[in-house]
Amino acid sequence: MKKISIILMCAGLLITGSCRKDSDFLEVPPKAVVDANVAFSDPNLVLSILGDLYNRYLDFSGLDNGWASFVDFSEAFPSENGSSYFVQRTGWGYGEWGTWDYTYIRELNLFIQRATASTALTDAEKNQFVAEGRFLRASYYFEMVKRMGGVPLITEPLDYDFSGNVAVLQKPRNKESEIYDFVISEAEAIKVLFNSGINDKSRASKGAALAMEARAALYAASIAKYGVTTPQVTLTGGEVGIPSSMATGYYTKALAAAQEIITGGGYSLYKQLPDLSDNYANLFLDKNSSESIFVEDFKANGGKTHGFTTNNQPFSISDEGLDAGRLNPSLNLVEAYEMLNNTYAPIATKTAGGDPIYYTDQLDAFAGRDARLAGTVLLPNGLFKGKRTEVFAGYQLADGSVIASGDATQTRDVPGLGTAIQVVGKDGIVNGGEYRTQTGFYVRKYLDPTVGSGRRGRGSDVNFIRYRYAEVLLNAAEASFELGDAATAAGYINQVRARAGFTTPLTVGQITFDRIVHERRVELVFEGHTLFDMKRWRLANVVWDGNQMTVADLVSNIGDARKRNTQPFGLWPYKYFNPGNPNSGKWIFKETKPASVTGANRFQLGNYYSQIGDGIISANPKIVRQPNQ
Amino acid sequence: MKIKFHYIIIALLFAATGCKKDNYDAPSVKLSGHLVYQGEQVNVEFNQVPFQLYQPGFGLSGPINGTFDQDGGYSVLTFAGNYKFTISANQGPFLWKEVSAGKRDTLAINLTGNQTVDIEVMPFYLVRQPVFTKAGTNVNATFNIAKIVTDANAKNIERVTLYVNKTQFVSGSGDYNIAQTSLDGAALGSLTGISMSVAVPTIVPTQNYVFARVGIKIAGVEDMVFSPVAKVTF
Structure with a gap:
């Protein structure tokens, strides 16, 4: 009997235990996925979603895009043999620089929709998050329109109803001007929504929105104005190309947005150090720089670092053995920096009679120039981390012969000086000597002097500045110049130039289109502007015309906006050895095209707007092809 | 040593089944020709003037892209079928017929065997x-x-x-x-x-x-x- 009651009890327990509803048993919420309602119930969770969206912000050149994102367009030479194609190719594929990330757009749209609908957030929090989401969405549309022209403008998350009919999801391309209008109107709409109490430059702010607006309006304006020089780069539906009648309107908007930052943004040009070159270099290193408006922030030992310093540090000062020296600024760029009396001059290497000029210190050849030169480029014998670089390509003897070797460790006999002498610098220059300079120059912009920043393990945490005040000033200068107000333009451009050491301001009559092109080049080089500036001025097919360059081309017409720039050159120092001659032991320089430079950049009309993939066009026949493709 | 026939048979069976075709035929039909104007060859720059060859009727459509040689010659190795040949707007130092503004005309090519098709253009x-x-x-x-x-x-x-x-x-x-x-x-x-x-x-x-x-x-x-x-x- 006892046994039976125990069995019955067990059976009873089993039966009542199985009385749970099937749905209770089967529907277990996944622990790895946070439901949208939960995610948008807490500002900290929303911020973490936003962090992911910020991380997917697209830059052309970026410190975490790798050093090679800075190297193209003959502004630099790649000293890594595996990347020689940059200087060996004769042009770019039509697909180059393309982007078509509608997944990102959809997730931004969902973010904006859900943040707006959230009931758990306060209005202030909601405004801030929605404004940031809309800023990122406008930024990405701006990035797309720069590269692809007009794209389908999707501002709501699209959903498929599984009906088999996808026609409602197939959107045609908007006009190029409509995308620019969207970026401008979004910036205008969100600028009042930001919480001014958040002082974090890696997050969007009113200043960032206005800076984006100014840049976008300026791009649209110059495409409208200069697009007439390349009538082939248009589509009849306006997907590519902006009517020239719209130029003035856009220039006015660009100027207004830039002036709003200038008058009330609270930003200023970075002026902290007495040495103007150090000051310019430091503006990219100082995380509290008053000049930066919107940045990509990094944190050493905190999981987000980059290898820019590792990849580009001088070879002999490297923290990481053979990892160094890849990005070598070209002589083309170096010669563009003016003398301090506002005139253009090539680096003097020969007297009028054709004799070499002898310099006691290598740096003397670059004296009296725009302070931004030494702030952007680490010149031969330049100082980094308390050490000087050693850059020379060999000994030149009295009879003109050159003694060089394949590496600093390979010694040679120099007659009269001794045997087993080191005949090339530890930091270069040897043709094909990768990781050492092959142009004579290293990059200084973004190069981190912090101890350990050159190690692969630690990495560098220098910021990448996406928008900064100097660019806003140059945008304002360009817009007012194009609107016919050269006096205002001079006022803005001279502020930037004064910070670079120019004591004589440019007069109103000296402000020309070429001056503006030049000023943007020297101020903003290696910041991702080169391609887009050349595209919007429709100068890309002029300066990158596929023809080879000679030294005579290189040293003439400096400052001309239409000057050919198809191949990077170097400036190679040699030590002159001629016992008894007063110049013995001094330095001479020779303009040299590195041996691996065999191609010449050729920008075809079909390169102005990147190709839209055949897969995209097949899936959505409403998308029209780019012109010339 | 005693020969184990069943091993040999198994090996032969594997070898025989491996003989089944496991691949598509390679393209074998050659389409070639020149850019011509009334029989006269039009010479262009190497690898700079592109053309597009479409084969409609296969769902997703994408062109076979090619470029002309220095003497205006082109050649494509492909499969038999119906093709449409066209050249994108503003490409080439010649006029190409447009059916309406911005719509480029196409040249229908019915490819059954090796074929030479000269492309008549107006330089x-x-x-x-x-x-x-x-x-x-x-x-x-x-x-x-x-x-x-x-x-x-x-x-x-x-x-x-x-x-x-x-x-x-x-x-x-x-x-x-x-x-x-x-x-x-x-x-x-x-x-x-x-x-x-x-x-x-x-x-x-x-x-x-x-x-x-x-x-x-x-x-x-x-x-x-x-x-x-x-x-x-x-």
């Missing part, structure tokens, strides 16, 4: 009777220019350039020339009996011949039209 200009001669270390060229398009679509000559290279690839791009000289279109005057001369620099390693041709850059057209490449021996 803006042509170089006629080019003669290349040596004169000391110079290459001299004399030629006439024929203006083919004379209606509302006519365009002016921007410049005429004589290119010399040490290899057969001769044009303005990259290392496709070692010497060049240009005549401005406005300075041309008559379009017949034009002569140009360019000094040939020292070639290392030495070779006693060069290749030369003249090209016409037409205002507002990206691609140039050329004369045939000629070999000049010193």
